[in-house]
Amino acid sequence: MDILLSEPERMFRQQMRDFVDSEIMPCASEWDRRNELAIEAFRKMAAVGLTGLTIPPEYGGQGGSLMDAFLMSVELARASISVASIMGTHMGLALSGLYHFGNEEQRQRYVVPAAKGEKLCAYGLTEREASSDISRMSTTARRDGDYWVINGAKCFISNGDKADIILLFATVDKSLGAKGITAFVVEKGMPGFSIGKVEDKLGIRAESAAELMFDDVRVPVANQIGETGKGMRIALTILDEGRLDVAGQGVGVATAALDAAIAYSKQRKQFGQPISEFQGIQWMLVDMANEVDAAWLMAYRAARLADAGERFTKEVAQAKLFAANAAMDVVRKSLQIHGGYGYMKDLPIERYYRDAKILEIYEGTSEVQRLVIARALLA
Structure with missing residues (x-):
């Protein structure tokens, strides 16, 4: 697929590949076994300027594109x-x-250190009764002079237990539904803000999912992001970018699973020959390769549209949906090709299998993606 990339994009991809092979791959299984957020990984990425890849240089980033991301x-x-x-x-x-919705003072205060990797960010949207339907949000923000007073709880928040900065969504008026949702910055250490349960998950165990608790947390008015009542628009706009990232995750884990299956099938011998010589295995590999390539191309299209400034909500939903399904199927087939060895923790295949499921759930479930796509088709 590199033929579809520009020369700078090919160079960046190779640099990323080299970085991952030397700095992430050797540690990945150990981080998974520890079952806590791998803050070392974040520090490694900060050291090479990846933590602000898409943020302009004047705000501490690299000025990269969504294709780069x-x-x-x-x-x-x-x-x-x-x-x-x-x-x-x-x-x-x-x-x-x-970056996109903050004012200049907020960019200097929050974006610059986060882009440099000096601070870790989290995204406080999901609640136990408000996940796919965020209009049911119960975390509240009440104006009190120069402050907003936040009460409520968020759940399953990625990076939540280690984050320095949380982009939080709360409602200023429950009766308004989605039109009452507003965005704020909550900082670690603010009085009344605490970490609740840190979940014990099936997969992605080197990344945390934490409960965030807010008990009369007084947030300065200066920490409000965007206009009052416009938080839903902010959240949905950001989620398009997040879905492109998840599509990339699907392509990545599927690629790893396919590569592992090909290598294993060539060296594993049964009945006097490598199992790659059996037609049944060959057909599985063909189906896996087709799914990986199709997922890559769908995500590629969405990234190109995004970088061109075009609306890409439908296309990125298609990419996220397809890549998540492809990842699940490719990883399952790879594990089957590996047989009993694939089921053991000595190889990373079982980790791929556990990890891939989340792709069908976060940044909008597969069912939500179908609703988004159908709405666009029928508009």
Whole structure:
């Protein structure tokens, strides 16, 4: 697929591949076993300027494109969806939202240190009763002079237990539904803000999912992001970028699973020959390769549209939906080709299998993607 990339994009992809192979791949399984956010991975990425890849240089970033961000996600997910998710949450969701919707003072205060990797960001949207339907949000913000007073809780928040900066969404009036949702910055250490349950997850165990608790947290009015009642628009705009990142994760883990299956099938011998000589295995590999390539091309289209300034909501939903499904199928087939060895923790295939499921859930479930696509088709 490199033929579709510009020369700078090919160079960046190769640099990412080299970085991942030397700095992420050797640590990925150990980070997974520790079952806590791999902050070392974030620091490694900060050291080479990846934590603000798409942010302009004047705000501490590299000025990269969304195609660059997609390529980064693909390469990171070859080694670890957890690490790709840490980065996707930090940059693709929270940092992107702060940059695009924050004012100049907010950019200087929050975007610059986050882009440099000096601070880790989280994205506080999901609640136990408000996930796919965020209009049911119950976290509230009440104006009190020069402050907003925040009360409520968020759940399953990626990076939440280690984040320095949280882009938080709360409602200023529950009766308004989605029209009452407003965005704020909550900083670690603010009185009344605490970390609740840190989830014990099936997969992406090197990335945390935490409960965030808000008990009369007084947030300065200066920490409001965008206009009052416009938080829903901010959230949905950011989620398009987040879905491109998830599509990249799907392509990355599927690529890793395919590569592993090809290599294993060539060296594993049964009945006097490598199992790659059996037609049944060959057909599985063909189907896997087709899914990987199709997912890559769908995500590529969405990234190109995004960088051209075109609306890409339908296309990125298609890419996210297809790539998530492809990842699940390719990883399952790869594990089957590996047989009993694939089921053991000595190889990363079982980790790919556990990790891939999240792609069908976060940044909008597969069912939500179908609704988004259908709405666009029938408009």
